[in-house]
Amino acid sequence: MTDLIIAIAxxxxxxIVYATAALIQAGYAHLTIRECTRVPLWWVAQLLNVAGAGLHVVSLGFGPLSLIQPLGVLTLVIAMVFSATRARRRMTRLETIGLVSTVAGLTGLAMLITTGGTPDTLSTGELTGLLLGGVVLVGLLAAKGAMAGSSALWEAAAGGIAYAICSALCQTFVxxxxxxxxxxxxxxxxxxxxLAIGAFAVGGTVFTQRSYRDGLAAPLAVTNLVNPASATGIGVVFLGESVATTPTEIVLAVVCGALAAYGVTSLAKAREAEPVLQRA
Incomplete structure (x- = not known):
């Protein structure tokens, strides 16, 4: 139980660290990656991402991947609260509904997720399979997002998967x-x-930065939903972790997942509407 409390904390x-970094990065979404590298504050965001990754690696020593990754969706919740505070305004009704729904759904999922024991590591064959599959999938999503007129959410999904693979590799390392x-x-x-951790971390940073070009909320929501979903899949397929298996647990997990998804969607819509509210 002590390890669980430490992992959640x-x-x-x-x-909190990732949310702060995301808000800074979103402020420079109109710039190219090359232009961003010339902005000192953008590098502060990257240092925060490194610090967050370091804390994340430490957390993997206290809990399984399939438990830790879903809690990453809290980044969107915290980013929304920070945004409202920075704008010196109260949270809207839609933001409040989204916040409550997200927290409730995530809490339920965290309570339902179980594991087969202590955190496992990847074998040589599993590492090879994960890297090959990850490169192909992330590459396809990134290429789709880079096409003219394509939605930035493709690159947000690519970033989420890249970060999930990083987490699995970090758990093996720890x-x-x-x-x-x-x-x-x-x-x-x-x-x-x-080396793969470094490559996927850089790729995740680039893809998420590019995904903010159409706004912060929706891409951040997609990244923070794809990330835990992908990590849970990796944990079950490669790391010997298990999730809800009884009919009751499966139903509850689906309900909690739907509630969390509804909450994240509401937060995304609320943040997309924020500029309109400020102009009114």
Whole structure:
């Protein structure tokens, strides 16, 4: 139970850091990535992302991937609260409904998710399969989003999957370090995993930054829904984790998932309407 509390507390801290970074990044969504690299404050956002990733890696040592990743949706909730505070206004009715629905849905999902034991690590075959599948899927989504006239949400989804793969690789790194020690760092397997973490982290950053070109709310909502969904799938398929299996648990999980999705959608709509409210 202590590990669970620590994992949840770390997840909340990660969400706060990521939400702050997202708000900063969204302010420069009109710039290209090359132009962003010339803005000092944009680099502050990247440092916050690194700090959030560090806290996220630590949290993976206290809980399973399929539990930790869904709590990442709190980033959108916190970003919405920060945005309202910065604008010195009260939360709208739609924002309040979205906030309550998201928190309720996530709480239910967190209580329903179970695991088959301590956090597992990827085998060589699983690492190869995950990397090949991840590169193909993320590449296709990113290419679709880069097409003229395409929705930015394609790149938001690509970013969410890239971050989920990073999380799975980070869990393998953390557990391997805990069980084997520093000697694991010089093994070919772990060196490939570390390089892949860096590659997918950079890709996730680029794709999410580009996805903000049409606004923050909807892309952030998509990223924070795709991320935990992908991570849960990776946890079940590759890491030996399990989710709700009884009929009652499945029904409750579906209800909680729908409630969280409704909440995130409401928050996205509320944030999309925010500029209109400010002009009125």
């Amino acid at each position: 770390l997840c909340v801290a990660v969400a 557990v391997g370090l805990q069980t084997t020690g520093l000697s694991v760092l010089v093994t070919p397997f772990m060196l490939v995993a570390i």
